[in-house]
Amino acid sequence: MKPNVIIYLLFSLFVLLISWESENAVAVASFHQEVSQEEAIRLRILANSDSIKDQALKRDIRDSVNEAITDMVIDINDLNEAKATIEDNLAMIEGIVEQELINMGINQSYEVSFSEVQFPTKLYGNIVYPAGLYDAVLITLGEGKGENWWCVLFPPLCFLDMANGEATDTSTVEAEEPNETEEEVEVAFFVVEMFSSIIDRIFSSEKA
Numbered sequence: 001m002k003p004n005v006i007i008y009l010l011f012s013l014f015v016l017l018i019s020w021e022s023e024n025a026v027a028v029a030s031f032h033q034e035v036s037q038e039e040a041i042r043l044r045i046l047a048n049s050d051s052i053k054d055q056a057l058k059r060d061i062r063d064s065v066n067e068a069i070t071d072m073v074i075d076i077n078d079l080n081e082a083k084a085t086i087e088d089n090l091a092m093i094e095g096i097v098e099q100e101l102i103n104m105g106i107n108q109s110y111e112v113s114f115s116e117v118q119f120p121t122k123l124y125g126n127i128v129y130p131a132g133l134y135d136a137v138l139i140t141l142g143e144g145k146g147e148n149w150w151c152v153l154f155p156p157l158c159f160l161d162m163a164n165g166e167a168t169d170t171s172t173v174e175a176e177e178p179n180e181t182e183e184e185v186e187v188a189f190f191v192v193e194m195f196s197s198i199i200d201r202i203f204s205s206e207k208a
Contacts, residue, residue, distance in 0.1 A: 048142025
């Protein structure tokens with residue numbers, strides 16, 4: 001086979017590979033839907049500490065508050081109406097927190113507020129919530145130095161989130177799913193190695 005034909009075939013293979021990468025990137029982008037800060041209300045709970053008892057309390061409060069707020073907003077389609085409904089029921093949410101403290105036999109301070117709260121970028125299924133300030137119910141237990149938990153109250157995603165595990169940090173997703181990336185890297189290295197090998201053969205045969 002003539003060197004020019006080989007180079008042409010390799011160039012064609014390279015173009016196909018670039019085209020595949022481009023289409024793959026478009027597919028990934030279309031799969032993930034990004035939601036802005038103006039479209040969601042979120043919940044964040046800060047545990048007192050990372051002790052087993054404090055974390056158990058956090059989970060119990062999470063479940064009870066989530067159930068109550070979901071009942072409030074499940075039939076609401078307007079974001080502002082959902083905000084007003086949640087704000088009007090902050091005293092009820094405080095009552096839930098207090099009752100869970102009593103149930104656990106824990107004498108601990110707490111604070112419930114509804115304001116703008118900073119959140120990192122999070123992935124819920126195929127929905128991306130970028131980092132930023134979100135209107136949120138913030139529950140701080142005791143010193144608030146323990147592991148925290150968050151979800152989306154409106155539109156209601158907390159039950160979905162708990163069914164599939166806690167919200168996933170996008171950096172964690174990348175760290176936990178290396179297989180597809182590794183395969184792509186291996187393919188890329190194979191193509192490069194094959195290309196280099198053929199080029200070496202062409203030029204070595206010309207020198208001979």
